[in-house]
Every structure is written in C-alpha cells, then in structure tokens.
Amino acid sequence: MTTSRYDAILIGGGHNGLVAAAYLARAGRKVLVLEKRPVLGGAAVTEEIFPGFKFSVFSYVVSLLRPEIIRDLDLPRHGLQILPLESTVTPLENGDYLGSWADPDENRRELCRHSPRDAEAMSQFGRLMQHMAMAVKPILGMMPPDPTSLAPSDLAGMLKLGNHFRSLGPDRFHALFKLMTMSSADYLDEWYEFDPLKATKSASGIIGTFLGPRSPGSAYVLLHHYMGEIDGAFRAWGFQKGGTGAISEAIAGAARGHGAEIRTDAGVAQVVVRSGRVTGVALENGDEIEAPMVISGLDPRRTLLQLVEEKELPGDVVDAVKRFKFRGSSGKVNLALDGLPDLHCLPGAGPHLKGAISISPSLDYLERAYDDAKYGEFSRHPYMDVVIPSMIDPGMAPPGKHVMSIFVQYAPYNLNGGWNNDRREAFGDAVVNTLARYMPNLKDRILYRQVLTPADIERITGLSEGNIFQGELALHQLFFLRPVPAWAKYRTPIRGYWQCGAGTHPGGGIMGASGHLAARAILGER
Amino acid sequence: MLKTTPFHPRTAPLVRAQTWRRWAGYQVASSYEPHPDREYAAVRNGAALFDVSPLHKYMISGPDAERLLDRMVTRDVTKCRVGQVLYTPWCDASGKIIDDGTISRLEEMRFRLTAAEPNLRWLTMNAVGLDVTIEDVSERTAALALQGPLSRAVLEQVSPADLAALRYFRLVETTIRKIPVTISRTGYTGDLGYELWVDATRALDLWDALSDAGAAYGITPAGIWALDLARIEAGLVMLDVDYHSAHHALIEAQKSSPFELGLGWTVPATKPGPYNGRQALRSERESPRAWAFVGLEVSWESFEALHLDRGLPPHLPVIAWRVSQPVYRNGAQVGYASSGCWSPLLKRYIALAHLEASNSDPGTAVTMEVTVEHRRCQARAVVRSLPFFDPERKRA
Incomplete structure (x- = not known):
C-alpha cells in the first residue's frame, strides 16, 4: 500500500464534518477536509448576500450544539459567542398577540390573559419536557446499538439503554413513549386549551x-427541539455572534489548531474504491488524493448512492438508501431592511423584536399550510419563524439597518410543475404578503430579498431534496435505523468509508453529535 | 432612605423588575431586565451603559497634589502625565490595602481620584503640611461607563474627540453634543470601554445624547449583575467581596497586601519618593508570600456529575455569587474562592480565589465546595492564571 499524506479525508466542510475532523486531528490523525463551496459550514454559513448585510443564509439559530463539543474543542477561544434569544411573540388574527417571555412571572401573567388554566399547566409541562430532555440526553451521546445484533458491544449498548429507561420510572417512560409516537397537536392537547399556544408550541x-x-410522529420532532441546552438550561435558543457561519468557523479554527488541513473550492466527484476498500477521493477538478480512510459528512443519498457506485454496495443497502425519506418541506426568505418593521399587535421597537416572531396563529392555520403542501403546492399562508438577527448582534447590518431571517414552512421539494424562477418569486411574495398582514410597514422597509426554495437549498448546499436534517426525523429513520438498519454506527459496507453527517444518529440541527460520535467510532476502531 | 444618582430619572423607569441594590449609599440597578443575559451580552458584543455615579470621587489640586497622591498610593504618580490615568491600590503603613481606584491627571496640578469607599479622612491625614486642596466631588460629578466592542463607535457619533487615538488608560476633556465631559478609556469589564465624567447638572442630557446616538448600535443600559460577570472574567478584584479594607478588618487575617491580591504589578520595585507601606512592601517583595490570588475553573464534568447523582441537571450560577467557598487540595483546605460565576462567553464555571501560594500554580488540581440539593460536595477545579478573558480590543 502506498503511503499517503493523510490518515483521513473528510468530504464536506459542514459543521459535522468539521467536528469529526477536529476530534480526529486532536487525536493526532492527519486530516484533510474538502469543501466544494468557497465558504465553510454547509448549511451553517454566514454570507454578505447584499453589501453591508450579513445573513445566516440557511440555519439561523443555535441550541443543540453539544456542550461537551464546545468544551472539548474550546470553541469560545475560536470565536463561539452565543447571544441570548429569549422570547417568542405570536401575533394573533384578532390583532392581539401571545408572548412567551424569559421571565417566568411575566410569562405566566401573559398567558393568564389568554388562559389561566394554561398558565398553570405551563410550569408542569416545562418540568416534564425538561425530564424528557434529560431522558434522551444520554441517547444523544451514545452510538446506537443494534437490537437485532448479538455482538457484545450491541448487547452492552442495549443493556445500558434498558437500564437507562428503567431508571426513568413509569411516568416518564410513558411520557417518552407518547412523545415518540403521537402527533404534536394531540400531545399538546393533553396539556393546553389556548389554540394559538398549542399552535406555536407544535410548530417545533x-x-x-x-x-x-x-x-403522528411530529411530537418527536418537538422533543428534538427541546433537547437543546445552553448553559445547562434545556430548551434554550441563542444566536451566534456573526451568524451561524461563525460557528462553523470556530469549529474549523479548532480543527486547524489541532493540525487539520481544510480546503475550500474543492468539490469531491467520487470516492475511489478498490476491492471493496476506499483508497482516496477524486476531485471535480480531476485531482486524486489518497487516504486509507474517507469520511463523508454529506447526506446518505450523496454518501452512498452518488459518491460511490451502486455496485460497490449490497443491493439491500442501495434499496434502503433509495427509500430513505428526505422530502424537504421548508424554505427561507432573507430580507435586508432599511429600518425596523412595526408589529401590528405591538408597534414600536422593544425587547420583543430581539426574540422570535412566530406566525402560527392557530393549529388550523398550520394544518391548512400543510394541506397545500400535501398536494404539491407551497403554503399560501405558511408557518414562519422570524428573527431579526441585527437586533441581537448589531454587527449583522449597518447601524440603523436590519436583517430579517424568515424560516418558512411549507415549501415542498416536489412542487407541482417543479420549481423555477417565477414559482420561487411567487413563493417569496406569499411569504412577504402573509407577513405584511402582521407587519404593515414591512414592504416599505425591504431593500433586498433573497428567496430560497428546497430546490435552491439542494442546489447550493447539496442537501438532498433540501431537507435541513439530511433526512426526515421520523421514527423509522432514527437511532439504529438512521440512515439504514445495520449501518447506523457511522460505518458503511465499504471498508474505510465512514459517514458523519446529520443523516446518522442523532442528526439534525447544529448539534455536532453525529460528527463527534463518528470520530469516536473511528478512533475506537483503530 | 438611599440616595439616587443624577441619572435616576432615566434609569428608574427602565428597571422593569425593580431589582435595585445599594452601592455606597446609592440605589442602583442590579439589572434593568429581569435577567441580566442581554445586558451582559452587550458588554461583550455591543455597548453597555452603566451608571457608576456612586463611586467616590475626589478632586485634588494644588502645588503638592502630586506629592500627596504619590505619598499615598503604591504606584509612581510622578510618572503620570497629564491626560493619563493610573489604576492603583493604596495601603496602610503595614502594606495592607485600604482601597483601590484610579488617578486621573487632569492638569499638571489637578487630579481626580476614584475610590470604592469614603477616603476623605485618609486623604486629609496624608495631606498634613502639604499645599493641596482636597474636594469631595462625589455628588457633583456624575459618571457613566460605556463598555463593549461598539462603545467607540457610539462615542464617535456624538463627540469631536479623536477616540481612535485615545489610548488605553488615557483621557480627553471634550464634549458630547456640546456637553462638557471627560472621557477616559477605562472600565471595570476588561473590554474596550470608556468612562464618562460629567457635571451632575448635565447628567440627564448626557444620558439622552448617548441613548439617542447609541440606538443604532444597540446601546443597552446594564446593571451590576452584568458588570459582576464581566469583572470576574477580567479577573478584577472588588472591595468587600474579594478583599477587605485594612481600615475595616477586625483581624489581621482579613487584610491583604497588593502581592496577595495579584496586584504586585502596582508596586514599583523602584519608586523615588516615600509612600505608605513602602518598608513592608519592600520586604514582602523579597520574601516568599503566604497567599496568591488566582483563577479557578470548576470542572463541568465534576459539577454535572454531582447534580446527576441527585437526578438534577447542573444548576449554574448565572448571577455571580459573592460568598466565600472553601478550596481544598488532597483533603486539606488550601484557601477559598471569594466570587464566581458561569461565564456565558467562555462557557466555563469560573471563580476568583485566594490560595496558599504553595498550592497556587496554574494547572494545580483542587476541589471547591459546592452545595448541591442541600448537601456540601467537592467539585473538581483547576487553578488558572488571571484574567480569564483579555481581548485585544481592550488595548488596541
């Protein structure tokens, strides 16, 4: 075997690839990261799309990034700085609003305006969800054991898991099981009566x-978004100074500090496989780079169907990956604003503009938005999660100007007739028109508008079908089934070829756990 | 009844949760919002505006002004040029610290001294026989601290002064929207920042000017909770928290020398004139010291495990504590931590501690007492050198 300069090549400079690279480099491995775009981060990038205005183009808030990764890689030293994002305001169709504030007393008083019963349920619900987040936290940090396997490591993993579940006690175990299987609307119905509250909570x-x-199954995604912890507080969300790209840069800084080499504008065309074993990669520019190990941070479809030839894989694995559900359902609209917009329900500047604004006035509203998507159309009146990053980090826009990030759901990847420029702009219009119902002066403030459909997300970041989690967080695609049964422990059927993206357990959000667990699996292997 | 500062008409309506505290007989905000998170974030990522008017302020003028201050404090005031600011402690004859503060040389024969506690009597005692005038201008002078990476950008909107040229620990007498002010590049946060000194009668005008010009930069009024987090990250000591004045100590063990507080750098090896504590400090410089003032980093893994043992998620001190916590090494107490907090920036649990010098080297493994669910436990910790956070922009 020839000696190569690298012990491992990471394909994709997304945050999971960078996390895996940093851990491998920290363990003394010679690592090369290859990113096809000029900018690192994958879906966690900051770009100055309009002069003077910085956008977290895709992923825009942070909560799930594992605290142990922050510590192990000393990310604050490399620029990680998470600023508080404390509140959520839901404008209501009757002109009122529902606020969710950081202070528990203010929060309770606000909810009391709408439903005294819900105001009391709130603290109990919060406690239960905190228990649930604690209950799943160890699972986030474990390599998923295969329950059908008799291998000692799998048996030990199942035993650990069994002991963990038993330690929860019956009440919490039952609640966890409900969360894993129910719809978020049904789950929230067990707790609350005020419809806009249920709608806003179910949006997660x-x-x-x-x-x-x-x-059914949406309650798990709700839980997934409750698992984030900032400074030990579960369900805490924050905004990275300089946008999510600065998180990627911080991880890259840590990786470089440990000796990793990172190249941008270096797209990989193919993973080179000889006799069932990787020997390196071929770049889009024709260069070949050798390494005994290749780790893909891309999603399962790209990793297993596009970077390698199907013939290198067992037929059942090819089948399973082909059936892996992506179905991107969300888009993003980024606005550069000449000044602050006024909320119809809460005019003027105020702390509420430093938090999220949720366009989720009722459960029916959300379900109707989904109805459009089910039949291949984007939502005429979509769910939106709106943040004004420049209110939290003044550096995101010139003084007095603002950037607005609008996460939009639903925008189905498989749009009737397909996405094109007209359809994209029509989608952008639907978003701005809907939002303008709640922010009457919004349109006057817009200096620039960027509309991203799932097709755009796929085209720019490479995420198949524009799915932001690298594959749906559905029960049949989680844990030892993510991405496919028997290949959930970051290996692939090809020797020396590994996967570390969000398409593996636990996946989704700027969490880094997939990259970390993959690195641990790899280091344990050698 | 506590006094209110000249900014009170502006600050009072902003203190949403009525979280007031006392500072030197004044009523000041612990925080304006119910939680200090955003105020702290402004210190490290924007521009935070603190009302620091309760500081004691003395104007010292006359032919012997330099001589008085040089005799009183440890640093060499004869080297302080007009437009310069010195941070310094001052000691009793035994070399134990009485107080610490800043000396601003406004003119050749005019200085402003700031202090945490009243020092008029001590100043007067030291001025015997000197041709000097000492005025307590504490009530006449209002003070704001504008701290954070965008503080300069805010001031540049409202002041003709060349702030880019104003170096660390220098001052300029200028105006802000025609209001006469002194701007010193000083602060208590370890970040880029300025302190503004203004006649109390113009205090509200100054507040309004800064609020107006700072709006586009996210200027944020901030209280003592946010300040406390920042100063612990910066490793800055606080009187009555991290040390006690030699004038108030009931027993010798409550007193500290500058060397024992990590302020050895404020005691010049050679200073021509005599000053309080000189003999004692000279001999202390030569001899091994008993105590060192250091940083502690409490291990997250250990702290989390102590909580998980009781079925709890870790409960972090998001507001700084100021209660002495014993520190142990190999089962024996080797000192105590005097203040500590969770650093939102560094994502570490940090503390300031007094340790026996022989157990104070950076990297030394110790344990700190923490209380978890009513039980005293030992959390692992490591000695760190101070400061925890020292960004280039502070001096750049």
Missing part, C-alpha cells in the same frame, strides 16, 4: 419535516 414539531401538527 413540524420544522423540517413533511408532517403537519396533527400527523
């Missing part, structure tokens, strides 16, 4: 998935 259960709030 549909983000990034092709499910409506009344679809």
Whole structure:
C-alpha cells in the first residue's frame, strides 16, 4: 500500500464534518477536509448576500450544539459567542398577540390573559419536557446499538439503554413513549386549551419535516427541539455572534489548531474504491488524493448512492438508501431592511423584536399550510419563524439597518410543475404578503430579498431534496435505523468509508453529535 | 432612605423588575431586565451603559497634589502625565490595602481620584503640611461607563474627540453634543470601554445624547449583575467581596497586601519618593508570600456529575455569587474562592480565589465546595492564571 499524506479525508466542510475532523486531528490523525463551496459550514454559513448585510443564509439559530463539543474543542477561544434569544411573540388574527417571555412571572401573567388554566399547566409541562430532555440526553451521546445484533458491544449498548429507561420510572417512560409516537397537536392537547399556544408550541414539531401538527410522529420532532441546552438550561435558543457561519468557523479554527488541513473550492466527484476498500477521493477538478480512510459528512443519498457506485454496495443497502425519506418541506426568505418593521399587535421597537416572531396563529392555520403542501403546492399562508438577527448582534447590518431571517414552512421539494424562477418569486411574495398582514410597514422597509426554495437549498448546499436534517426525523429513520438498519454506527459496507453527517444518529440541527460520535467510532476502531 | 444618582430619572423607569441594590449609599440597578443575559451580552458584543455615579470621587489640586497622591498610593504618580490615568491600590503603613481606584491627571496640578469607599479622612491625614486642596466631588460629578466592542463607535457619533487615538488608560476633556465631559478609556469589564465624567447638572442630557446616538448600535443600559460577570472574567478584584479594607478588618487575617491580591504589578520595585507601606512592601517583595490570588475553573464534568447523582441537571450560577467557598487540595483546605460565576462567553464555571501560594500554580488540581440539593460536595477545579478573558480590543 502506498503511503499517503493523510490518515483521513473528510468530504464536506459542514459543521459535522468539521467536528469529526477536529476530534480526529486532536487525536493526532492527519486530516484533510474538502469543501466544494468557497465558504465553510454547509448549511451553517454566514454570507454578505447584499453589501453591508450579513445573513445566516440557511440555519439561523443555535441550541443543540453539544456542550461537551464546545468544551472539548474550546470553541469560545475560536470565536463561539452565543447571544441570548429569549422570547417568542405570536401575533394573533384578532390583532392581539401571545408572548412567551424569559421571565417566568411575566410569562405566566401573559398567558393568564389568554388562559389561566394554561398558565398553570405551563410550569408542569416545562418540568416534564425538561425530564424528557434529560431522558434522551444520554441517547444523544451514545452510538446506537443494534437490537437485532448479538455482538457484545450491541448487547452492552442495549443493556445500558434498558437500564437507562428503567431508571426513568413509569411516568416518564410513558411520557417518552407518547412523545415518540403521537402527533404534536394531540400531545399538546393533553396539556393546553389556548389554540394559538398549542399552535406555536407544535410548530417545533413540524420544522423540517413533511408532517403537519396533527400527523403522528411530529411530537418527536418537538422533543428534538427541546433537547437543546445552553448553559445547562434545556430548551434554550441563542444566536451566534456573526451568524451561524461563525460557528462553523470556530469549529474549523479548532480543527486547524489541532493540525487539520481544510480546503475550500474543492468539490469531491467520487470516492475511489478498490476491492471493496476506499483508497482516496477524486476531485471535480480531476485531482486524486489518497487516504486509507474517507469520511463523508454529506447526506446518505450523496454518501452512498452518488459518491460511490451502486455496485460497490449490497443491493439491500442501495434499496434502503433509495427509500430513505428526505422530502424537504421548508424554505427561507432573507430580507435586508432599511429600518425596523412595526408589529401590528405591538408597534414600536422593544425587547420583543430581539426574540422570535412566530406566525402560527392557530393549529388550523398550520394544518391548512400543510394541506397545500400535501398536494404539491407551497403554503399560501405558511408557518414562519422570524428573527431579526441585527437586533441581537448589531454587527449583522449597518447601524440603523436590519436583517430579517424568515424560516418558512411549507415549501415542498416536489412542487407541482417543479420549481423555477417565477414559482420561487411567487413563493417569496406569499411569504412577504402573509407577513405584511402582521407587519404593515414591512414592504416599505425591504431593500433586498433573497428567496430560497428546497430546490435552491439542494442546489447550493447539496442537501438532498433540501431537507435541513439530511433526512426526515421520523421514527423509522432514527437511532439504529438512521440512515439504514445495520449501518447506523457511522460505518458503511465499504471498508474505510465512514459517514458523519446529520443523516446518522442523532442528526439534525447544529448539534455536532453525529460528527463527534463518528470520530469516536473511528478512533475506537483503530 | 438611599440616595439616587443624577441619572435616576432615566434609569428608574427602565428597571422593569425593580431589582435595585445599594452601592455606597446609592440605589442602583442590579439589572434593568429581569435577567441580566442581554445586558451582559452587550458588554461583550455591543455597548453597555452603566451608571457608576456612586463611586467616590475626589478632586485634588494644588502645588503638592502630586506629592500627596504619590505619598499615598503604591504606584509612581510622578510618572503620570497629564491626560493619563493610573489604576492603583493604596495601603496602610503595614502594606495592607485600604482601597483601590484610579488617578486621573487632569492638569499638571489637578487630579481626580476614584475610590470604592469614603477616603476623605485618609486623604486629609496624608495631606498634613502639604499645599493641596482636597474636594469631595462625589455628588457633583456624575459618571457613566460605556463598555463593549461598539462603545467607540457610539462615542464617535456624538463627540469631536479623536477616540481612535485615545489610548488605553488615557483621557480627553471634550464634549458630547456640546456637553462638557471627560472621557477616559477605562472600565471595570476588561473590554474596550470608556468612562464618562460629567457635571451632575448635565447628567440627564448626557444620558439622552448617548441613548439617542447609541440606538443604532444597540446601546443597552446594564446593571451590576452584568458588570459582576464581566469583572470576574477580567479577573478584577472588588472591595468587600474579594478583599477587605485594612481600615475595616477586625483581624489581621482579613487584610491583604497588593502581592496577595495579584496586584504586585502596582508596586514599583523602584519608586523615588516615600509612600505608605513602602518598608513592608519592600520586604514582602523579597520574601516568599503566604497567599496568591488566582483563577479557578470548576470542572463541568465534576459539577454535572454531582447534580446527576441527585437526578438534577447542573444548576449554574448565572448571577455571580459573592460568598466565600472553601478550596481544598488532597483533603486539606488550601484557601477559598471569594466570587464566581458561569461565564456565558467562555462557557466555563469560573471563580476568583485566594490560595496558599504553595498550592497556587496554574494547572494545580483542587476541589471547591459546592452545595448541591442541600448537601456540601467537592467539585473538581483547576487553578488558572488571571484574567480569564483579555481581548485585544481592550488595548488596541
């Protein structure tokens, strides 16, 4: 075997690839990261799309990034700085609003205006969800054991898991099981009566998935978004100084600090396989780079169907990957604004503009938005999660100007007739027109508009079908089934070829856990 | 009844949760919002505006002004040029710290001294026989600290002064929207920042000018909770928290020398004139010291495990604590931590601690007492050198 300069090549400079690279480099491996775009981060990038205005183009807030990764890689030293994103305001169709504030007393008083009963349920619900987040936290940090396997490591993993579940006690175990199987609407119905509250909370259960709030399985996605912890507080969300690209840069800085080499504008055309074993990669520019190990941070479809030839894989694996559900369902609209917009329900500047604004006035509203998507149309009145990053980090826009990030659901990847420029702009119009109902002066403030459909997300980042989680967070695609049974522990059937993207357990969000676990699996292997 | 500062008419309506505290007999905000998170974030990523008017301020003028201050404090005031600011402690005859503050040389024969506690009597005692005038201008002078990476950009909107040229620990007498002010590049946060000194009668005008010009930069009024997090990250000591004035200590063990507080750098090896504590500090410089003032980093893994043992998620001190916590090494107490907090920036649990010098080298493994669910436990910790956070922009 020839000696190569690298012990491992990472394909894709997304945050998971960079996390894996940093851990491998930290363990003394010679690592090369190859990113096809000029900018690192994958879907966690900051770009100055319009002069003077910086956008977290795709992923825009952070909560799930594992604290142990922050510590292990000393990310604050490399620029990680998470600023508080404290509140959520839901404008209502009657001109009122529902606020969710950081202070528990203010929050309770606000909810009391709408439903005294819900105001009391709130703290109990919060406690249960905190228990649930604690219950799943160890699972986030474990390599998924295969329950059908008799290998000692799998048996030990199942035993650990079994002991963990037993330690939860019956109440929490039952709640966890419900969360894993119910719809978020049904789950929230058990707790709350005020419809806009249920709608706003259930929105966490549909983000990034092709499910409506009344679809079974959406409660798990809700839980997935509760697992984030900032400074030990679960369900805390923050905004990275300089946008999500600065998180990627911080991880890249840590990786470089440990000796990793990172190249941009270096797209990989193919993973070179000889006799069932990787020997390196071929770049789009024709160069070949050798390495005994290649780790893909791309999604399962790209990793297993596009970077290698189907003939290198067992037929059942090819089949399973082909059936892996992506179905991107969300888009993004980024606006450069000449000044702050006024909320119809809460005019003027105020702390509410430093938090999220949720366009989720009722469960029916969300379900109707889903109805459009089910039949191949984008939502005429979509769910939106709106943040004004420049209110949190003044550096995102020139003084007095602002950037607005609008996460939009639903925008199905498989649009009737397909996406094109007209359809994209029509989608952008639907977003701005809907939002303008709640922010009457919004349109006057817009200096620039960027509309991203799932097709655009796929084209720019490479995420198949524009799915922001590298594959749906559906029960049949989680844990030892992610991405496919028997190949959930970051290996692939090809020797020396590994996967570390969000398409592996636990996946989704700027979490880094997939990259970290993959690196651990690789280091344990050698 | 506590006094209110000249900014009170502006600050009072902003203190949403009525979280007031006392500072030197004044009523000041612990935080304006119910939680200090955003105020702290402004210190490290924007521009935070603190009302620091309760500081004691003395104007010292006359032919012997330099001599008085040089005799009183440890640093060499004869080297302080007009437009320069010195941070310094001052000691009793035994070399134990009485107080610490800044000396601004406004003119050749005019200085402003800031202090945490009243020092008029001590100043007067030291001025015997000197041709000097000492005025307590504490109430006449209002003060704001504008701290954070965007503080300069805000001031540049409203002041004709060349702030880019104003170096660390220098001052300029200028105007802000025609209001006469002194701007010193000083602060208590370890970040880029300025302190503004203004006649109390113009205080509200100054507040309004800054609020107006700072709006586009996200200027954020901030309280003592946010300040406390920042100063612990910066490793800056606080009187009555991290040390006690030699004038108030009931026993010798409560007193500290500058060397024992990590302020050895403020004691010049050679200073021509005599000053309080000189003999004692000279001999202390030569002899091994008993105590060192260091940083501690509490291990997350250990802290989390202590909580998980009780079925709890870790409960982090998001507001700094100021209660002495014993520190141990190999089962024996080797010192105590005097203040600590979760650093939102560094994502670490940090503390300031007094340790026996022989156990104070950076990297030394110790344990700190923490209380978890009513039980005293030992969390692992490591000695770190101070400061925890020292960005280039502070001096650049």
